[in-house]
Amino acid sequence: MWIVRLALARPYTFVVMALLILIGGVLTIQRMAVDIFPDIPIPVVGIVWTYSGIAPEEMNQRIVVPVERAITTTVSNVEHQESQSLKGIGLIKVFFQPGSDPDAGVAQLTAISQTLLRVLPPGITPPLIIRYSASNVxxxxxxxxxxxxxxxxxxxxxxxxxxxxxxxxxxxxxxxxNGGKPKQIMVDLDPNKLAGKGLSGNDVVNTLLAQNVIIPAGSAKIGTREYDVRLNSSPEAVATLNDLPIKTVDGTTVYIRDVAFVHEGAAVQQNVVRQNGRRTAIIPIxxxxxxxxxxxxxxxxxxxxxxxxxxxxxxxxxxxxxQSFFVRASIKGVIIEASIAAGLTALMILLFLGSWRSTLIIAVSIPLSI
CATH class of the missing domain: 3.30.70.1320 (Multidrug efflux transporter AcrB pore domain like)
Incomplete structure (x- = not known):
């Protein structure tokens, strides 16, 4: 009971302490991150491998299984793994032991993924590594x-x-x-013309790769100045790609325009988004x-x-x-429920004790305690 005697002996000290608690609580609430869910760390990391055109069975055998075996032997604190193989996509979920650092797991998975690129099918790109979190909504x-x-x-x-x-x-x-069509350069091949010229699609691809480049060629010193020299064979317009020569057949130069048509187009649309019946693009945040x-x-x-x-x-x-509408509604609901609870508590004390002083003390103590 010493604290009661101290409060009776020094009432103004406790009044000042209550005011400091009140001011500190208000300042803390203003600086606190307001949300429905707290930041919950989940020790789960996802790895997404992409390899266009490969069947789910081959994706599992040639990519997913070797990666899982490498993770088992090189990454620490792994509890278990889950994987799913789709056409052109392999998803691996790595579950770490509770309490382990997911950031360290991401670093280890990134390192082992870069190492595995040498033994995986040629042309595969580095994977997308994602750390799961309940707050990433x-x-x-x-x-x-x-x-x-x-x-x-x-x-x-x-x-x-x-x-x-x-x-x-x-x-x-x-x-x-999501939605819309990504732009890309399209090369429409004519199989009949290719066969007539004794060419294949690879000849067109090699021509585009070999002649659409910018190569540093050194430097040239003229007088007191030195100039960088570059060999620029990159066309300024897409249409000029049609004028690139492929090879000479019987003394006649075959150009890309003779067997194909290069133009600016769009990739095959994978998803369609509509808003009020009109095609739209949306950006999730x-x-x-x-x-x-x-x-x-x-x-x-x-x-x-x-x-x-x-x-x-x-x-x-x-x-x-x-989502702020639902967050504000939830916060408003909590404030209303807390106010009702505090009011009912004060009312019950007033009914049972019949003392306005005791009721006022309890009514002031509830928000200070919160």
């Missing part, structure tokens, strides 16, 4: 639509213009856009780390007008949805 979606721009222009604007503008927001992870959802959404809403002002003419940028 979608918090917003941005849509891009236009009445004048095509789907290829929408994809280009989303990937090269909108994503860099949103990537400056701290705590936001901006994914690749995830929350990364322990950042606050409300802070990220507020910052996104601040930068979107600037991005729209500098966007290509005819491009409309809109925030389709944001």
């Amino acid at each position: 979608p918090i917003a979606q941005t849509s891009l639509s236009s009445e004048t721009l095509g789907e290829s222009d929408l994809f280009d604007a989303a990937n090269a213009f909108i994503r860099p503008g949103l990537a400056v927001v701290q705590g936001a992870s901006v994914l690749l856009p 995830l929350k990364s780390g322990s950042a606050s959802t409300l802070a990220i959404i507020d910052k996104i809403k601040q930068v979107l007008p600037n991005i729209q002002a500098n966007a290509p003419p005819g491009l409309n940028i809109k925030l389709l949805f944001d």
Whole structure:
């Protein structure tokens, strides 16, 4: 009971302490990351291998199984692995022991993946290594639509213009856009003309690779100045690729235009996104780390007008949805429930004790305790 006697002897000291607790609590709440879920570290890392055109069975035998065996013998603190093989895609989930550092696991998996590239099928690219986290959830979606721009222009604007503008927001992870058509250079081969000239598709590919390059050729010193010299055989326009010579047959030079047609086109569309019946491109935005959802959404809403002002003419940028609505609703619900609980507690004390002083003390103590 010494603390009670101390409080009665020095009441102003405890009043000041209560005020300091109140002020400190308010400042802490203002600086605290506000979200529905806390930052929960999960020791799981995903590895995504891609190899276009390979069947699921071959993906499993030639890529997934060798990688799993290498992980078992070289990566520490592995609890178990799970894998899934699809056409052209192999997904491996590596579960680490509870309490282990996922960042160390990512570093080890990155190193072993780079080493395995030499023994895997030729042409395979390094994998995408992802650390799983319960806090990395979608918090917003941005849509891009236009009445004048095509789907290829929408994809280009989303990937090269909108994503860099949103990537400056701290705590936001901006994914690749969905919808639209990625631009690429198309080479349409004519099999009959190739056969007539005694050529194959590889001859066209080798011509494009060999003659579409920029090679440093050294330097030239003229007077007191030294100039860099480069051999530039890269055409300035896509159409000029048709004029590249393939080889000479019976004294006649065969050009690419004689057996193929090179033009600017788009990749085969893998997904279609529609908004109100109109084709659109969307950019998902995830929350990364322990950042606050409300802070990220507020910052996104601040930068979107600037991005729209500098966007290509005819491009409309809109925030389709944001998770902050549900976060604010949850926080409001918690505050209302806490207020009701505090009010009912004070009312019950007043009814049973009949003392306004005791009721006031309890009513003030509840928020200070929280």
